[in-house]
Amino acid sequence: MTTSRLKSYDPSLAVHDLVQDLKWDPDLREAFARDEAGVLDRYPLQGAERLAIERRDFKALYDMGMHPYLGGQLSRLIWGNDAGGGAILAVNNLVASLTGKRQGE
Amino acid sequence: MGEIVFAAGIPHLPAMVGLYDRAPPDVQAVVHNSFESLHAEIKAARPDVIIVFANDHLANSRIRSYPDFLIGMAEEHRGPHEWFKPWIGCRDYAIKGDRNVAATLFRGMIRRGIRLFAEPGALKFDDNISVPVTMGNLDSLGIPLVPVLQNCIVPPIPEQHRCYEVGQALADLIEKDLAPGMRVALIGSGGLSHEPGGSRYYVIDETFDRWFLDLAASGDHDRVLKELTFERMEASGSGGTIELFSWVVIMGATGPCKGRSFGYAIHRDFRCGFGAVIWDLKPQTAQAREQVPA
Numbered sequence: 001m002t003t004s005r006l007k008s009y010d011p012s013l014a015v016h017d018l019v020q021d022l023k024w025d026p027d028l029r030e031a032f033a034r035d036e037a038g039v040l041d042r043y044p045l046q047g048a049e050r051l052a053i054e055r056r057d058f059k060a061l062y063d064m065g066m067h068p069y070l071g072g073q074l075s076r077l078i079w080g081n082d083a084g085g086g087a088i089l090a091v092n093n094l095v096a097s098l099t100g101k102r103q104g105e
Numbered sequence: 106m107g108e109i110v111f112a113a114g115i116p117h118l119p120a121m122v123g124l125y126d127r128a129p130p131d132v133q134a135v136v137h138n139s140f141e142s143l144h145a146e147i148k149a150a151r152p153d154v155i156i157v158f159a160n161d162h163l164a165n166s167r168i169r170s171y172p173d174f175l176i177g178m179a180e181e182h183r184g185p186h187e188w189f190k191p192w193i194g195c196r197d198y199a200i201k202g203d204r205n206v207a208a209t210l211f212r213g214m215i216r217r218g219i220r221l222f223a224e225p226g227a228l229k230f231d232d233n234i235s236v237p238v239t240m241g242n243l244d245s246l247g248i249p250l251v252p253v254l255q256n257c258i259v260p261p262i263p264e265q266h267r268c269y270e271v272g273q274a275l276a277d278l279i280e281k282d283l284a285p286g287m288r289v290a291l292i293g294s295g296g297l298s299h300e301p302g303g304s305r306y307y308v309i310d311e312t313f314d315r316w317f318l319d320l321a322a323s324g325d326h327d328r329v330l331k332e333l334t335f336e337r338m339e340a341s342g343s344g345g346t347i348e349l350f351s352w353v354v355i356m357g358a359t360g361p362c363k364g365r366s367f368g369y370a371i372h373r374d375f376r377c378g379f380g381a382v383i384w385d386l387k388p389q390t391a392q393a394r395e396q397v398p399a
Contacts, residue, residue: 006258006260006339006343009259009260011168012169016168017167020163023188024229026187029188067259067302068301069301069302070163072301072306073163081188081191082192083119084127087191088374091307091376094302095304095306098303098304
């Protein structure tokens, strides 16, 4: 059984602000899609935190203390947010990152 | 003296809307019948206002400054918020708010020792309000809605005993502070078992869900308070199942009463179990509510 990560989250991580801002600001989402590095430069991310975002390494982000709910939203911001398409890809890629297994394995 | 005339708990799983057409007929039937019952029974209860305690999923506040309860005071509520539209796949809606009831709620709960916050402007709604409003067509009823967004996700969160106390304070407020004769419908929006953003995103705990729905309908609030713990819900899906604390607020407001479920549905792509309960209210008094210690 997976241990709850909720009580070990780290509210001080800058990645939380990145996700909140991307949700709330369509222009920032466009900039993120066009120039991800440029958007990441705007946030005081720790080195390992930024590297994990760039590598789509959600396990590393969660181990650092990223809140899983915002992790799920970051996956949708990266891979897609529509119910029947991109969101399913996002969920599958997120779960694969966390478990080391692709869906169906 | 106001009166609670309707109370229900209902999940708001977003994928249920966008992927509804792809779900098996038996799953669609449970979802359809539950929301149709919600709509019909609210209409029959003739409330003057619907107060919805719904989970906030980090949609309105920074994680560093997160309110446990946030009242929407706007004259009108619109949704879903732009980013959540493709995610949910529901239609746009606008539903009247009730600034007077929201202000009374804010003032009265603070005076009863419940720390709430209030937003006079527009709140950003995701599935929390959007799913019950659109699936239950609540916006067609012409009844104002007051949303109370509840922290079920950023620890430390209000757990079952605190949520029950909040519900008891809400009932006392409805009875003593609202306008004489005001009829109030209450909805708890959240759950069942799911793990949004987690490694068990696709895991649904059917055993837990059926146990919970039976417990919620039993009216045995002693057991609710003893057994519906943070730890038990986290074991059934981290960060998602605990949304059921919104149902506990409503249970605290109604006091012990039996409820009816409209079946249980499980569909992997929904990434959450589905089942609703409508409680059969009986005349409540403060004395009867206090029989269950929070």
